[in-house]
Amino acid sequence: MRVIFYTGKGGSGKSVLSCATALRLSERGYDTLLMSSDPAHTISDAFECSVGSTPTRIKTNLSAVQVDAFREVRDRYGVIQSYVVSVFRSRGIDEILAYELASMPNMTEFAAMLKIVDFSDEYDAIVLDTVPSGEMLKNIYLPSLIGNFAPKLLRLIVPFANIAKIAEPVMGIPAPSREVIKEDIKLIEVMKELRDILMDREVTSLRLVANPESFSLQNLKRTYMLANIYNINVDLAIINKILPDSVRDPYFDKWKSDQHRYLKEAERTFYPLPIRKVRLYPSEVKGIKLLSEVAYELFGDEDPAKIFFKGRGISVNKTESGIEIVVPMPFVSRDICEVERTGSELSIIAHTDIGEIRNFLPLPTAACMMRLERAKMIDSELHIYFVREE
Ligand SMILES: Nc1ncnc2c1ncn2[C@@H]1O[C@H](COP(=O)(O)OP(=O)(O)O)[C@@H](O)[C@H]1O
Ligand SMILES: [Mg+2]
DSSP, rough: EEEEEEEETTSSSHHHHHHHHHHHHHHTOOEEEEOOOOOHHHHHHTTSOOSSOOOOEEEEEEEEEEEOHHHHHHHHHHHHHHHHHHHHHHOOOOHHHHHHHHHHHTTHHHHHHHHHHHHHTSSSSSEEEEEEEEOHHHGHHHHHHTTTSOHHHHHHHHHHOOHHHHSSSSSOOOOOOOOHHHHHHHHHHHHHHHHHHHHTTTTTTEEEEEEEEHHHHHHHHHHHHHHHTTOOOOEEEEEEEOOTTTTOOOOEEEHHHOOOOOHHHHHHHHHTSOOOEEEOOOOOOOOHHHHHHHHHHTTTTTTTOOOOOOOOEEEEEEEEEEEEEEEEEETTSOEEEEEEEEEEEEEEEEEEEEEEEEEEOOOOHHHHHHHEEEEEEEEEEEEEEEEOOO
């Protein structure tokens, strides 16, 4: 079984790349399911056919399903949510506000991902055209946070609803019904299964999608960092919508030189991930013929189910006095690197053969509360040490 999901900002090409990947997988004989939670029905558009809320056969070996995220939330979380709301209301909180507090952040995206568990036994490959933002990946850690304790309801609620302070004085709240506890246990079980699937580096890979522009890359760096922290395999970065060389019109000169620069930046940022490039097509990418072309540009004759990269890019390790972040920087020829903290990011200035380059690295939350102690190049890796403040 293989689970592949694409992430990147809206419009970068996740849906097109997911469809192209699923198509090629099916052609290679994998029984493939393409899953989307995007209410815009992009799969239907791309394949020019209608896709329903149960798996719909598109062609040999290829099915697609449009997950109704809101229904999933209601079905999976509705009972618990009603209870949480009753808790808040008993504390004198207005009902509308209570519903807001009780809703889980990123719940809709997350509910769509829970569907992976339902389908995991039925298919050889699942491709997700959903939008798992880096923040959402946190949710898969919840089951382990809750741990093996008897699933006491508040343990479930507190981390979800950002309400630790309000929920603290737990006396006098309504007791959860049996049904609530049952649902609660069920949800935890499914979340555990999901976590096991997502964190199995032989099964699941996250693939990053960006366009050759500044904002798109910046956005992905954080996701890349978070995935590394959460120990999720990231095996490929794809830069999509690159102007091809055949475009000669001087009108696009600046676009082309900027894109060239951002491609170089992407190579540094995502090293050692392999980077694949896809050109900007002369039209929107719709229909099997064009999707097939994209798939060929992406994978050539390779198997899209291959794990293209197995290691960990950036690693974050616990040390006795704090944490250590290790960033591979093979392009830095000399030993000098300036590392400076700017808010929740690190600014890294490296001197290379091609001059000075500056790189920003989003920091894990734990490091934000620590002091930057020192940074050191060891064998082409920058080791950055943070220590806890006394
Ligand atoms: N390489 C490409 N060349 C031309 N158009 C593309 C390319 N990749 C994506 N598109 C088009 O860009 C739009 C956004 O792509 P989409 O895959 O829906 O992005 P996302 O799912 O990330 O929001 C769609 O109209 C799609 O057909
Ligand atoms: Mg999309």
